[in-house]
Amino acid sequence: MDGFITPESFKRTGSLDFDSRKQLDQDQNNKLDDFNRPDGYRPANQALAGTMDKNASTALLPTAPRQRRSPNDPRRRHDQAKRGWRHRRHSDVDNVHAHKKERSWRRIAKRTSIVTVVLIVLVGGWLGFKFARNTTKVFKGNIFGIFKTTKLKGEDKGRVTILLAGNSADDPGHSGANLTDSILLVSIDTVNNNGYMLSIPRDLWVDYGTDECSLGYSGKINAVYECGEDVNFNEAGYPKGGMGLLEKDVEEYFGVDINYYALINYTALRDAVNAIGGVDYTVDSDDPRGIYDPSFDYYTRGPLVKLSNGKHTLNGQQALNLARARGDAYGAYGYPRADFTRTEYQRQLLLAIKDKSLSIGVLSNPAKVSSLSDAIGNNVKTDFRTDEIRRLYDLSKLINNNNVRSVGLADTNVNLITTGPINGVSAVIPRAGVGNYTDIQAFIKRLTSNDPVVKEGASAVVLNASGVSGLAAKHSSVIEAKGITVKAVASASIARADTVIVALNPKLTATKSYLQNLYKVTAVTSAAGYPDAQGYDSDFVIILGTKASTSSQ
Numbered sequence: 001m002d003g004f005i006t007p008e009s010f011k012r013t014g015s016l017d018f019d020s021r022k023q024l025d026q027d028q029n030n031k032l033d034d035f036n037r038p039d040g041y042r043p044a045n046q047a048l049a050g051t052m053d054k055n056a057s058t059a060l061l062p063t064a065p066r067q068r069r070s071p072n073d074p075r076r077r078h079d080q081a082k083r084g085w086r087h088r089r090h091s092d093v094d095n096v097h098a099h100k101k102e103r104s105w106r107r108i109a110k111r112t113s114i115v116t117v118v119l120i121v122l123v124g125g126w127l128g129f130k131f132a133r134n135t136t137k138v139f140k141g142n143i144f145g146i147f148k149t150t151k152l153k154g155e156d157k158g159r160v161t162i163l164l165a166g167n168s169a170d171d172p173g174h175s176g177a178n179l180t181d182s183i184l185l186v187s188i189d190t191v192n193n194n195g196y197m198l199s200i201p202r203d204l205w206v207d208y209g210t211d212e213c214s215l216g217y218s219g220k221i222n223a224v225y226e227c228g229e230d231v232n233f234n235e236a237g238y239p240k241g242g243m244g245l246l247e248k249d250v251e252e253y254f255g256v257d258i259n260y261y262a263l264i265n266y267t268a269l270r271d272a273v274n275a276i277g278g279v280d281y282t283v284d285s286d287d288p289r290g291i292y293d294p295s296f297d298y299y300t301r302g303p304l305v306k307l308s309n310g311k312h313t314l315n316g317q318q319a320l321n322l323a324r325a326r327g328d329a330y331g332a333y334g335y336p337r338a339d340f341t342r343t344e345y346q347r348q349l350l351l352a353i354k355d356k357s358l359s360i361g362v363l364s365n366p367a368k369v370s371s372l373s374d375a376i377g378n379n380v381k382t383d384f385r386t387d388e389i390r391r392l393y394d395l396s397k398l399i400n401n402n403n404v405r406s407v408g409l410a411d412t413n414v415n416l417i418t419t420g421p422i423n424g425v426s427a428v429i430p431r432a433g434v435g436n437y438t439d440i441q442a443f444i445k446r447l448t449s450n451d452p453v454v455k456e457g458a459s460a461v462v463l464n465a466s467g468v469s470g471l472a473a474k475h476s477s478v479i480e481a482k483g484i485t486v487k488a489v490a491s492a493s494i495a496r497a498d499t500v501i502v503a504l505n506p507k508l509t510a511t512k513s514y515l516q517n518l519y520k521v522t523a524v525t526s527a528a529g530y531p532d533a534q535g536y537d538s539d540f541v542i543i544l545g546t547k548a549s550t551s552s553q
Contacts, residue, residue: 149394150387153259158191159448160395163247163261165225166323170265170379178226180246180263182323182346185256187448188395194403196447197350199343200250201409201417205427205434209249220427224249225263239383255441256448260384268379269323270316272353278313279352281322283334285309291334291345293325323349340410347406358397407447409440416440442485452510454483460540463532465492468549475544479518484511484540492532496545502527505539515540519548 154160166182183200202222211217213227228245238244243261251258273279285291290308297304299317305325314322326342327335335341384392409417416439418431432439446457460479464472476486501523503512512523519542527533533541 148387149391150385152190152388152391152395154257155190155391159187159189160260160392161185161187161256161258163243163250163258164264165243165246165261166264166266166269167225168266170267178229178242179222180225181222182343183221183246183250184343184347184350185250185254185258187256188399189448189450190395192450193395193398193400194405195399196405196407197347198407198444198447199340199347199409200254201343201428202339203419203426203428204417205422205429206249206253207435209245209252220425221246221249243381253437253440254444255437256444260382260388262380262382262384265379266320268376270320271379272316272357272376273314273319274316276353276356276359278315279319279349279356280311281314281319281349281352282311283307283309285334286336287333289333291327292332293321293327293329293335294331295325295329297321319349319353337410340408343408344406347408351401351404351406354396355401358393405447409443414443416443439485442483445483449483451483453514456508456511457483457485458505458508458511458539459485459487460542461488461490461533461536461538462486463490463492463541463543465494465496465532465543466546466549467495468546471544471549475542475548479515479542482514487538488536492543494532496543497547498545499548500524500530500533500543500545502530502533502541502543503539504536504541508539511540515542 152160162185164182164184164186165180167180168177171177179202181202183202185198185200186195187198188195200221202220204221205218206221206224207218208215208224208227210227210231210233212231214230215223215227224246225242228242231245232240233242233245234240235244235248238248239261243263247258247261250256283290288309290310291305292307293303293305295304296302297317300321304321305318305327307322312318323342323346325335325345326339327333328338407414416431417428419426419428421427422429422434430436430440442457446454449455462472462476462479472489472491476489480486499519499521501512501515501519501521503523503525504527506512506525516523523540524530527541530541530543532543
């Protein structure tokens with residue numbers, strides 16, 4: 001027989017027989033044994049062609065068919081147990097691999113979660129740091145004040161008024177960069193949750209209030225800020241510098257109490273609009289083409305403004321251009337009143353920015369809030385404190401845009417200013433005359449009052465028919481204090497004992513009622529029969545009789 005039988009097998013068994021267990025394995029496998037076994041090569045059960053010597057005994061080879069072992073054969077149970085062990089071994093290996101994979105995924109998920117948390121903390125910390133830095137840079141006080149609410153100055157009287165001014169100090173290529181070409185009064189009624197925005201024309205002629213300014217003693221109001229910076233304005237009750245002098249002049253000429261100010265440059269407006277994702281603005285021009293200012297814009301390399309009628313979403317540059325354009329270039333349209341129209345568009349734009357800034361989509365987005373704080377960080381100067389800005393935010397949320405009156409002094413239903421030359425310069429002046437702001441102050445008083453008589457803004461002529469000297473002037477002061485504009489004071493040609501009230505404009509019911517109660521008479525609606533009351537252009541004519549001299553007025 002070709003093949004090898006190791007001596008160890010003879011020593012172990014004393015015959016050519018194999019170990020029974022190993023022999024059974026070889027029978028089942030029916031294959032050649034492994035040469036690498038430590039005790040040598042062992043032949044398989046089936047003879048291979050050409051491997052047996054002709055003289056070799058065939059007794060060594062199994063020639064009979066394999067018999068199936070009986071169920072009680074111990075060797076069969078041994079084989080079944082061995083096969084089961086192998087199956088369990090492979091199952092255990094699979095379970096170990098699955099368990100390792102599960103633990104691996106758990107480790108990856110855990111590490112990913114940790115990294116994510118760390119990134120959130122780092123990003124949140126960075127955004128919080130920027131917000132804190134910008135907040136304390138712009139507003140007085142520390143960052144913790146933003147979490148408190150402090151009543152605003154003027155709130156105890158029911159009204160908070162803010163002076164807004166815009167310049168182009170951040171645009172080095174712009175001539176007159178320190179001129180405040182945009183000036184607005186924003187007044188909030190904190191009791192009734194309404195307010196108004198009043199544009200002050202940049203070309204309004206005023207006295208600067210100082211004789212030390214290098215620009216002169218008087219001129220356009222847009223130069224007051226630069227003048228205040230020039231003389232280092234410092235007066236008790238006002239901010240230092242240019243905004244302090246501008247605040248003082250506006251209070252004097254317009255008869256308002258200003259509680260706060262904010263100075264804003266080009267970048268603040270542009271970046272703020274970009275930070276909140278743009279603003280929705282509706283063009284409603286009398287020109288069917290919309291609005292157009294062909295002045296060249298160096299940023300967009302096109303016209304400064306070109307918008308059709310309808311709704312638009314403006315980015316920061318478009319919003320800035322709309323706020324700047326005056327429509328005075330050749331070929332412009334949609335600017336029927338030039339700079340006065342520009343101020344109207346500015347007020348509309350501010351309301352759009354206010355709405356978008358206070359929207360959930362902005363306030364719930366840390367990135368947008370951070371970008372918004374970046375926009376104001378280096379570009380806004382104000383005297384608000386951090387604990388006051390929180391209160392301003394709370395009040396602003398309560399005021400619907402429909403309850404904010406947008407006003408220009410040149411508006412058709414206001415018409416309190418005109419244009420004319422002063423010292424060879426075209427300027428804006430009150431219709432009442434240069435330096436005469438009486439009508440403007442009365443108008444603003446009506447805007448800020450909740451008294452129905454004041455809101456009606458009636459005018460009156462007071463005639464003295466009593467024969468008592470100075471009586472008409474005395475009563476004029478009384479009704480003017482109530483918000484009624486006295487257009488004329490004169491003597492009547494006919495003496496009277498009873499006072500007569502001629503209501504030439506009966507629609508002003510609140511004023512009519514007030515005068516009837518004041519003089520204890522019933523008003524008449526026609527001047528017929530009262531020749532002294534005829535020929536006057538006023539809402540009421542009051543003819544004072546002798547009984548008025550004994551009244552408590």
